[in-house]
Amino acid sequence: MQSAPDRAREILASSTFRLALLYAFLMGGSVLILLGFIYWSTAVYMTRQTDATIEAEIKGLAEQYRRSGLTGLTTLVAERSAHSPRGASVYLLADADYRPVVGNIEAWPGVEPDREGWIDFRLREAVDADADRDEEHAARAKVFRLQGGLRLLVGRDVRDLTAIRTLIREALGWGLAFTVALALVGGWLMSAGIKRRIESVNQVGREIMEGDLSRRVPTDGSGDEFDQLAVNLNRMLARIEMLMASVRQVSDNIAHDLRTPLSRLHTKLSQLRDVDLGAEAAAGVDEAIADAEELLAAFNALLRIARVESGSRRAAFADLDPVVLLHDVAELYEPLAADKGQQLAVSPSQPDAGAGGLRIHGDRDLLFQALANLLDNAIKYTPAGGRIHVSVAAHNGQVVLRVSDSGPGIPPELHGKVVQRFYRVDASRSEPGHGLGLSLVQAVAQLHGAELRLADAAPGLEVTLRLRAAAPAGNGHPRRE
16 A cells, blocks of 8 residues: 555646646736736826825925915925824925925935936834834925025825735735645645546556456446546456457367377377387387477466466465475476586575575465476576576565576567567577466466566576565474475
8 A cells, every 4th residue: 555655746746736736837827917917007006196196286386386486385385294294295395405494304315316306215203202213104205496406395105005015915925825725735636536546547457467357447427537438448358358268268278179189199109109110110200209298288388377367276375485485496407407517506595594484375386387487497598507596585575586597598678578478589499398488487477466577687587576475474484385
């Protein structure tokens, strides 16, 4: 069962989640553009309103200045400053040295005006006279030069405009954050749901690859795209199962039907060999007997593979010691390796050395046959004086049975083909055999839920059979089966 971090990584790596991220990016961009436009249009509108208000006040002061001169302007500024000492309007009349003459602010702002005379500055206002605490806020004004070097500043307190800008910016940030968060959560939930349904298809695919052609993709009856896909896949799987069964039945029937006449032919040839024949005729009969035995071996192998693939041998499964099994196989083939001058090494070297209570669950006869096939191939294709190594070890909850040799090996591009029935590498066609040895090993591996791997041993071939480890024996020590 997958852990939570593994499931999370799979969801994050899924195409559905990447689409959700793209959706979140597009939605976030849309929200950003929308709120940005609202912010810009609102800020520009309120700035124009503020400038229009300042322009209106300037117009009134200019009219008074034209009618009554400097005296009338000073009087009007004083009246308006007294009417709004800390209000929204800002007034200041200063001399040529920027010393205040009349107004409702204490000093001339230290900001240079732009080409049109506008300035934006910070307005300091006393909040608590006892605590001597001041507060600054934004203001905007327009500056004029009058006769005699006098300077006039007319403006507005824009704290409300600043507050609204801040509010819109915060709304922009929160709206964008909520949009992205909701898109990510929705993408996560959608990805998890789709991943769960796809994983059910993958699980069925893995079980079918292990040899259970009866498995079908589950449906939920919703009639959606996944349900329709599952229905079509199930129809395809049913058709494939029927075709495979037909092919298997035909090959099994041929092997079964031909084995009987071949057995009779072999018996008759053997009886004929007992007759006093000439040397040439006897040699021909011997060759015919060898050919009949080779055909019988091929048909027996086909029938054995068919029985293994049918799964009927699962009833014979039991816990067994892989170290003892490996030594039994090596003991059987050790004389054959010695005849070819080959070095056959077994790890661990003794059935009770380094086993650590290692156990597997399976059919002993079939596993023995699979290892025998691997070792027989290694001895057959390894030249005289070569090395063959068989070993068993535990790795990540698995028992790894390994057979390696120093022979010519198999090209990597053919590793997937040599497990097919009757497939033989061109270089090995001169050797006796039918191309069914590795097919039987593959069938045994599938029956046990194991994994068969072929790799380059540099030089030679390395074949590994990975089986699930069973619970160790109660006494913690291996025992001979």
